Amino acid sequence: MQKTTQIYGIRAIIEAINAGEPIDKVFIQKGLKGDLFKELEGILRKKGINASYVPIEKLNRLTQNNHQGVVANISPISFYSLEELVEKVTASKKLPLFLLLDQLSDVRNFGAIIRTAECTGVDGIIIQKKGAAPVTADTIKTSAGAAFKVPIAKVDHIKDAVFYLQASDIKVIAATEKTETMVYDIPFDGPCAIIMGSEDRGISPSIIKVADHSAKLPLLGEIGSLNVSVACGVFLYEAVRQRQNLQP
Structure with a gap:
């Protein structure tokens, strides 16, 4: 490795x-x-x-x-530019699925998310140049090698990536508890991107504001939040569930 x-x-x-x-x-x-x-x-x-x-x-x-x-x-991998990634994916996929990570800081969470992204058919991951977890040996190990398979793009600001995706007719969904809408009520049947926030602060309020939709997961216990990699997996598999009978 x-x-x-x-x-x-x-x-x-x-x-x-x-x-x-x-x-x-x-x-x-x-x-x-x-x-x-x-x-x-x-x-x-x-x-x-x-x-x-x-x-x-x-x-x-x-x-x-x-x-x-x-x-x-x-880094053990090479990074894409946002424009290069989006153009490459949209040229070949009718229903692209992107994942944006807003300053996720833990390399093992990052690796676990990359692994789940590969398993759920995510076409590309977008991270911020500053404040984001680096791709380290631990990231590669936790991803089970998926970091070599899922394209990753770096951007100056996640908000700029949101605007670029929206201009490319890709719907952006923010995963946040600061909403009354459940993830199961959000349509994932078109080109879309999911934003996951940092472990301690979640998604920046300014980014939530410009997203097309915000959605949360039901929490039935006493603990108020899930690990971000687990929450990301639930969001991605809801997208998979909705898309499984649609033409890719």
């Missing part, structure tokens, strides 16, 4: 970015200074690469080598 590759050192990471390597996340030591560091920061901003400022102890745990204050993860 291919694992996430780590590279370290400011110059090496700059060279990797300029060479087009799929950098998934960069960890930067807090308080780092210098012209080369400023150059790296500028490139990260320009390319929209996810970066976290962390204590040096975190970097020491990531690598035993001379990291020079910066460690980067090269």
